[in-house]
Amino acid sequence: MIPRPAVAITALLLPMLIAASDPSGDVRPCRPGTAAVDDVDEAPDLVSATGSIVELGTSALWTLRFADALRVPDVRGTPFRVDLVLRDPSVPVTSFAYYHGLNRLVRYDAVGDPTLTILLLPERGQNVFIPPRIEGDTMTIQVPGRILSADEDETGTSPGLQRMRWGVIVRDGPTCDSLRGGRPTERFEIGASPSPSGVAPDRMAATDADGGVPAVVMIVIGALVIAGGGWWSVRGVRRRGRG
Numbered sequence: 001m002i003p004r005p006a007v008a009i010t011a012l013l014l015p016m017l018i019a020a021s022d023p024s025g026d027v028r029p030c031r032p033g034t035a036a037v038d039d040v041d042e043a044p045d046l047v048s049a050t051g052s053i054v055e056l057g058t059s060a061l062w063t064l065r066f067a068d069a070l071r072v073p074d075v076r077g078t079p080f081r082v083d084l085v086l087r088d089p090s091v092p093v094t095s096f097a098y099y100h101g102l103n104r105l106v107r108y109d110a111v112g113d114p115t116l117t118i119l120l121l122p123e124r125g126q127n128v129f130i131p132p133r134i135e136g137d138t139m140t141i142q143v144p145g146r147i148l149s150a151d152e153d154e155t156g157t158s159p160g161l162q163r164m165r166w167g168v169i170v171r172d173g174p175t176c177d178s179l180r181g182g183r184p185t186e187r188f189e190i191g192a193s194p195s196p197s198g199v200a201p202d203r204m205a206a207t208d209a210d211g212g213v214p215a216v217v218m219i220v221i222g223a224l225v226i227a228g229g230g231w232w233s234v235r236g237v238r239r240r241g242r243g
Contacts, residue, residue: 019050020186022179024067030098030176041077041173044070049168049179053145053161054191060148060161061191064139064168072134074110080172082108082132084141087165087184088149092122098176099169102184104148106141108132118147161188 027043045067054061062084074080086104087093093103105119114131132141145158166186168179179186 019048019063019065020179021048022046022177027175027177029174030171031174041175043170043172043175043177044068044080046168046170046177046179049186050189051166051186052189052191054142057158057161058145060143060145060164060188062141062166062168064141066137066139069136070110070134070139072110073112073114074172078173079110080170081110082139082141083169083171085167085169085182085184086148088160089163090150090160094121098178098182100183102167104164106143106148108139108141116141116143118143164188 024045024047027045046064047067048065050063052061052063053059064082083099084106085099085102086106087102088104091103093101095101099105103121105117105121107117107119108114108131109117116129116131118127118129120126127147129143129147132139134140145161149158149160149164165184166188167182167184169182170177176182
């Protein structure tokens with residue numbers, strides 16, 4: 001049996017190794033006291049989301065998974081909406097309705113001829129980009145970093161992406177499902193894009209701007225904790241047998 005300390009350490013590491021998850025079946029009214037959930041306007045049930053910085057730091061990529069296949073275009077009632085909410089620490093934040101502590105929105109509406117709308121809230125700016133890719137229960141959204149964060153050195157990369165935090169709010173009519181309350185608190189992972197130095201991506205020790213540990217390192221640490229715990233347990237059994 002694996003010792004309790006090993007189990008505890010692994011439990012602490014586990015949230016860093018998997019995508020941000022959201023409970024299934026938690027679609028609720030967007031605001032307390034609003035209309036009850038019905039079978040016409042019910043938001044798609046979000047179950048997990050990941051956000052990565054890819055293509056040598058030039059793009060942000062999100063992968064959202066839902067409990068069921070998405071129906072697009074959504075012709076029942078009002079089209080459902082997916083909002084990626086972002087907070088860039090270099091820009092003032094704002095709050096309104098059930099949106100809190102954000103300053104960028106990446107918005108998709110499930111209409112017949114969709115686009116992505118990027119709203120820069122403090123600057124009152126707006127851009128449009130190609131719509132997400134939808135395959136069954138999975139939605140993939142990719143946005144150039146220069147649309148979201150200033151390209152300070154005009155190299156095509158956006159260092160500000162690493163400092164950003166993001167969240168997800170899915171809405172249909174009066175009903176919503178959000179990732180951890182819909183606030184922009186999630187960090188970007190560093191995607192496996194080719195390295196300009198020629199070093200293979202899985203050998204790069206990439207960290208986020210806040211000094212976070214790479215996912216690969218966390219996986220290795222978790223595996224070592226489990227293996228070490230098992231070895232210690234076997235060693236203890238052998239000692240007791242000899243005694």
